Structure formats: C-alpha cells, structure tokens
Amino acid sequence: MLILGIESSCDETAAAVLANGERLLADVINSQVPVHSRYGGVVPELASRKHLENIQPVVTEALRRSGITLDDLDGVAVTRGPGLIGSLLVGFSFAKAIAIVKNLPCAGVDHMAGHLLSVFLGDAKPEFPYVALIASGGHSSIFRVEDPYTFRLLGRTRDDAAGEAFDKVAKLLRLPYPGGPEIGRRAEGGDPRAIDFPRSWLEPGSFDFSFSGIKTAVATFVQQREQRGEPLPLADLCASFQEAVIEILAEKALLAAGESGCPRVVLAGGVAANCRLREYLAARGSEEGVQVFVPPVEFCTDNGAMIALAGTHLLRAGRTLGLDADVYSRFQLG
Amino acid sequence: MATSITLRLESPEATAALGRRLGEAARPGDVVTLGGSLGAGKTTLTQAIGQGLGVPPTCYITSPTFSLLHEYPGRLPLYHLDLYRLGSEEELAELGVEDWLYGEGMAVIEWPDRLGSMLPAERLHIELRLESATARTVTVTAFGSAWEERLAQLSDQPPAFSCQQDQDGGAG
Numbered sequence: 001m002l003i004l005g006i007e008s009s010c011d012e013t014a015a016a017v018l019a020n021g022e023r024l025l026a027d028v029i030n031s032q033v034p035v036h037s038r039y040g041g042v043v044p045e046l047a048s049r050k051h052l053e054n055i056q057p058v059v060t061e062a063l064r065r066s067g068i069t070l071d072d073l074d075g076v077a078v079t080r081g082p083g084l085i086g087s088l089l090v091g092f093s094f095a096k097a098i099a100i101v102k103n104l105p106c107a108g109v110d111h112m113a114g115h116l117l118s119v120f121l122g123d124a125k126p127e128f129p130y131v132a133l134i135a136s137g138g139h140s141s142i143f144r145v146e147d148p149y150t151f152r153l154l155g156r157t158r159d160d161a162a163g164e165a166f167d168k169v170a171k172l173l174r175l176p177y178p179g180g181p182e183i184g185r186r187a188e189g190g191d192p193r194a195i196d197f198p199r200s201w202l203e204p205g206s207f208d209f210s211f212s213g214i215k216t217a218v219a220t221f222v223q224q225r226e227q228r229g230e231p232l233p234l235a236d237l238c239a240s241f242q243e244a245v246i247e248i249l250a251e252k253a254l255l256a257a258g259e260s261g262c263p264r265v266v267l268a269g270g271v272a273a274n275c276r277l278r279e280y281l282a283a284r285g286s287e288e289g290v291q292v293f294v295p296p297v298e299f300c301t302d303n304g305a306m307i308a309l310a311g312t313h314l315l316r317a318g319r320t321l322g323l324d325a326d327v328y329s330r331f332q333l334g
Numbered sequence: 335m336a337t338s339i340t341l342r343l344e345s346p347e348a349t350a351a352l353g354r355r356l357g358e359a360a361r362p363g364d365v366v367t368l369g370g371s372l373g374a375g376k377t378t379l380t381q382a383i384g385q386g387l388g389v390p391p392t393c394y395i396t397s398p399t400f401s402l403l404h405e406y407p408g409r410l411p412l413y414h415l416d417l418y419r420l421g422s423e424e425e426l427a428e429l430g431v432e433d434w435l436y437g438e439g440m441a442v443i444e445w446p447d448r449l450g451s452m453l454p455a456e457r458l459h460i461e462l463r464l465e466s467a468t469a470r471t472v473t474v475t476a477f478g479s480a481w482e483e484r485l486a487q488l489s490d491q492p493p494a495f496s497c498q499q500d501q502d503g504g505a506g
Contacts, residue, residue: 010400084401138400159377160397168399172372212377212397219373220467329401 001074002066003315004098005308006059008091009083009111010047010138013054015062016304017073021312024121026065027298027305030054048086055094062304070102077311080108080321081328082138088327096323107314108321112333114306115268116145117313118295121305126264126293133253135277136269136301137163137180140249142207142256143334145266148313153334154256155207162245163271165211169218169241173234183238184274190239192276195221197244207256214244242276250281257290266293272300337482338475345468349375350382352472355488356458357386360410360440365454367446370462375470379462380414380442387412387440398444403434411439417448426452456480 001021007014017025063069078095081088092108099106116132119125129146131154140157160168163180170179175186197217200210218241225232249271257265265285271277278294285292299306314320343349356366366383368376381395387408389395398404398416406412413434420426426449434441435454446453456478463471476485 082401156394157396158394159381161400164397164399168372208394212373216373216375216464217467219371219464223464330404 001312001316002068002072003075003077003308003312004059004062004073004095005109005304005306005311006055006076006078006091006095007111007114007302007304007307008051008055008087009079009081010087010302012302013051013058013091014302014304014307015059016308017062017066017068018305018308018312021309021316022120024305025068026062027303028058028062028065029303030058047084048090051087051090055090059094059098070098073098073102073104075099075105075107075311075315075320077107077109077307077315079111079114079307080325081110082331083111083327083329085327085329088329092327096321096325100323105315105320107311107319108325109307109310109314110333111302111307112139112141112143112331113151113310116143116151116266117148117310118268118299118303118306119266119293120309121299122294122296124293126266126291129260129262130264130266130293131253131257131260131262132266132268133249133272134269135162135249135267135271137161137167137178139163139269139331140209140211140271141334142253144256144260144262148310149317149319151334154260155209155252156331157209157211158202159210159212160215162209162211162249163269165215165245166242166271168215172215172219172222173232173237180271180274183242184276186235187239187242187276188235190233190235190237192239192243194233194236195240197221197240199244199248201248207252209248209252211245214241242274246274246277246280249277250284253281254284254288254290258288263288263290264293265290266295268295268300270301273297336475336477337485338473339485340471340473342465343470343472346375346378349379349462349470349472350385353379353382354386357383357388357408357412357440359484359488360387362410362438362440363436364440365435365443365457366440367443367453367457367459368462369446369459371464374462374464376444376462379460383440383442384408384412384414405434405439408439411437413437413439413441414444415441416444418445420445420448423450423452426450458485 014029016027140162142155144152167179175182384395389406389408459475461473476482
C-alpha cells in the first residue's frame with residue numbers, strides 16, 4: 001500500500017511516500033524559515049504564497065526519490081487542520097486534485113494526529129494506549145492515544161504554546177528566529193538554577209499549561225537589569241527559562257501517564273527536538289517507571305511522513321474524504 | 335482629538351477588573367486596540383474582556399500569535415487578532431480583516447499599527463506598561479466621540495478602577 005502524504009499547515013511544504021504504513025520511501029521538506037526569519041514568525045500571506053511555489057516541486061521530488069509515479073499510488077493523505085487556512089488550502093487542493101485525476105481515495109489527517117503517531121516512524125514503538133505530549137510553536141497539549149484513530153485530550157495551554165514562549169523570550173532577548181533552538185544553544189553553558197523563574201502548575205490535577213506568566217517574569221527580569229545598566233547573564237537566563245518550561249511540560253506528562261494508568265510517554269512536536277527536554281524526561285521517566293519514546297528529530301517538526309502514516313490508518317479503515325470536504329483552522333481533536 | 339486617562343493597576347486582579355468592565359460594556363462593532371511590550375499583560379487583559387463578554391470558562395482565550403485570529407462565543411462574539419506577523423495592508427485586505435473590524439462582535443487587536451490606513455477612527459486604545467512583576471500603568475485613549483462618552487462612564491465605575499487614577503484629559 002503506497003500512500004503519498006502532503007503537509008502544508010504552517011512553515012513547511014512537505015511530501016512523503018510511505019509503503020505499508022512502515023517503510024518510508026521518500027520524505028521531502030521545503031522549509032520557509034529563511035523567508036520568515038526576517039519577520040520573527042510565520043507570515044500567513046507569505047506562507048501560502050511560498051506553499052504555492054513549493055508544492056508541485058516538493059511532491060514531484062518525493063515521487064522521484066521513491067522511484068514511482070502517481071499511477072503507483074494507492075491513496076493520498078493530506079493535512080486538513082488545524083493551521084493557517086491559506087496554507088492548508090494549498091496542500092489540500094493539490095491532494096484532492098491528484099485523488100480526483102487518478103481516482104484514488106483521499107484521507108484528511110488532523111495535523112495533531114500526525115504528531116501523536118509520528119513516534120511510529122522511528123525504531124522504538126510504544127504499545128497502545130500511551131500518553132503523548134505535543135509541544136510546538138502553535139500547540140502544547142497532552143493526549144491519551146487509545147489507538148491510531150482515537151485521541152483523548154487531557155490538557156492544553158490556556159494562553160501561550162511552549163514553542164511560542166521560547167520564540168517570544170528569544171525575541172525579548174533579541175536572539176534570532178527560530179527562537180527555540182537558539183535558546184537551547186545559549187542555555188548549554190548556563191546554570192539552570194541561576195534564576196528561579198516561577199513555575200505555573202495551575203490547580204492540582206490539571207494537565208493544562210500556562211506559559212504567559214514566565215514570559216512576563218523574563219520581561220521583568222530583563223527590564224530590571226537594563227534599568228540598572230547591568231549586562232544580561234544570557235546563558236544563565238536561557239538555561240533557567242528553558243528549565244522552567246521543560247520541568248512543567250515533563251512533570252505534567254509523567255503525572256498524566258501515572259493517573260491514566262499507562263506508563264508510556266511519547267514526545268512530539270518541534271519542542272521535542274530540544275535536547276534538555278529529552279534528557280530531563282528520560283531521567284525522570286526512569287525514576288518513575290515510565291517508558292519514554294521520542295521520534296527521530298527529523299519527525300518532531302512538521303513533515304509529510306507523519307501525515308502519510310496517520311492517513312494510511314484512516315484509509316485502511318475506509319475513512320476517506322468526500323469531494324466537498326474543507327479545511328479547518330481551529331484545534332478540534334479529542 | 336482624543337481623550338485619555340492613565341491608571342496605575344497594582345495587581346493582575348486590577349487589570350482583570352478593567353478587562354471585565356470593558357467586556358460587560360461591549361457593543362457590536364466595538365474595536366479595542368492593545369499596545370505594550372511582550373509580557374505587559376495583553377493576553378491577561380483580553381482573557382478578562384472575554385469573561386466580561388460571557389465567553390464560557392471552558393473556552394480558553396489563548397494567544398492568537400500563531401493562528402492570527404481566534405473567535406470566541408459570548409453575549410457578543412469576541413474576535414481576538416494578533417497582527418504582529420503581517421507585513422502590508424494588502425495582506426490584511428486579502429485576509430479579510432475588515433469583516434472582524436465591523437462585525438457583530440467586539441474586536442480586540444494586538445499590534446494595531448499593522449492596520450495602517452485601515453485603523454478604525456472610532457476605537458479605544460489601551461497601552462499597557464510593565465512597572466514591576468505585578469503592577470501595570472495603563473493608558474486608555476478614546477478615539478471618536480462615542481468612545482469619549484463611554485470613557486467617562488467607564489472611569490466613573492470605581493469597582494473596575496479601584497486603584498489610583500490620574501486624569502490626563504485632552505491628550506492627543
């Protein structure tokens with residue numbers, strides 16, 4: 001079963017070909033980060049324009065690398081939402097057109113479902129059910145994944161996403177975009193206990209997140225230092241901020257695993273590429289008797305392979321899209 | 335001509351009280367623009383406006399930076415926009431921003447300078463300044479005669495403004 005997966009919900013235009021839900025034949029990503037770095041974020045109009053320019057070459061390249069043509073495909077999978085409508089529509093319309101012309105079934109994949117299942121693209125695969133933590137620029141959520149189609153939302157952010165907090169703090173510190181990797185790098189030489197930034201745990205038993213307070217705490221710290229004319233301890237600042245965010249993400253995920261009775265935590269989303277988060281979660285997981293699974297780094301950020309994978313499950317179950325199906329911008333899984 | 339008042343809000347609760355009062359007094363087509371640096375409390379204020387508008391507590395008012403616009407159900411709909419990532423007025427026009435500026439609900443807009451010539455003449459602008467970890471200085475400016483009248487009413491409501499008030503009328 002050869003499935004073409006297409007993703008265009010935000011920064012990346014991506015396409016992948018997956019055989020039988022397990023063997024990846026090609027995975028092509030055309031990132032828009034250099035276009036966006038000038039603005040310090042994703043510019044929606046630029047994003048959809050770039051997706052339009054990229055979509056055809058990216059899909060063609062994925063087929064070429066797989067050594068196949070459209071005629072060899074058994075189905076098409078495409079991200080339907082959540083994301084930027086203009087961007088989603090580029091991939092979605094392209095996929096529908098291929099499906100109509102080649103008379104193939106088409107599956108509409110929720111972007112979050114793609115992330116939640118992306119761990120299966122690596123070698124270490126968890127059993128169902130498991131608890132998954134998705135942390136990225138647009139999302140911070142904890143799900144319980146029952147099977148490849150059933151996702152139960154346990155908690156989500158009440159204000160900023162974790163990746164957004166990284167990006168905004170990086171901006172506050174005048175570091176380049178994307179801010180997450182930059183803060184991770186600067187944190188390496190710093191002391192994570194140097195500055196005691198507040199951890200927002202919210203009310204007991206809640207798996208929700210709140211990252212807007214820590215952003216304010218960093219802003220206040222920077223303002224005070226600048227008013228006193230003191231230099232910023234950049235490495236310590238980055239390390240302390242990063243530690244505070246990571247501690248909350250990891251501890252809440254472990255708590256959710258404990259409470260929902262499945263001692264397996266899967267990490268996903270762009271923030272999962274953060275080395276300190278992986279390290280922290282692995283160490284605390286082994287203390288708590290929780291197995292931790294992390295997808296290979298290339299599948300943490302947006303990619304076509306995870307969409308092909310989630311789509312393969314949907315197509316096997318006969319869950320295909322009608323011609324009149326549309327994209328959606330807001331979160332709706334779980 | 336614009337009238338403004340400056341308030342010193344000593345706690346997040348005082349900022350929230352101002353937001354709730356605004357939400358409670360909201361009318362269809364209202365535009366509130368927000369200014370202030372990162373971490374100044376724009377999200378907190380918008381959450382309180384949502385409370386005042388009757389947005390259900392289960393409907394979290396989250397940052398629209400990534401997705402540009404969030405719409406929430408309430409007594410009136412709340413449109414929360416963050417225009418930071420937009421570059422030009424053409425981009426705004428293509429996105430259909432005007433539908434939300436003159437819609438049935440209240441529009442709360444972060445980074446309103448991106449609107450350029452599309453910035454509505456009738457609006458309330460709230461500038462938040464970080465004074466300490468908890469205290470904020472808030473300057474509320476009414477643009478247009480309708481908002482000027484309403485600003486006077488707003489500032490006559492002590493529960494929302496339980497903190498020190500400085501009259502700074504006639505500015506701008």
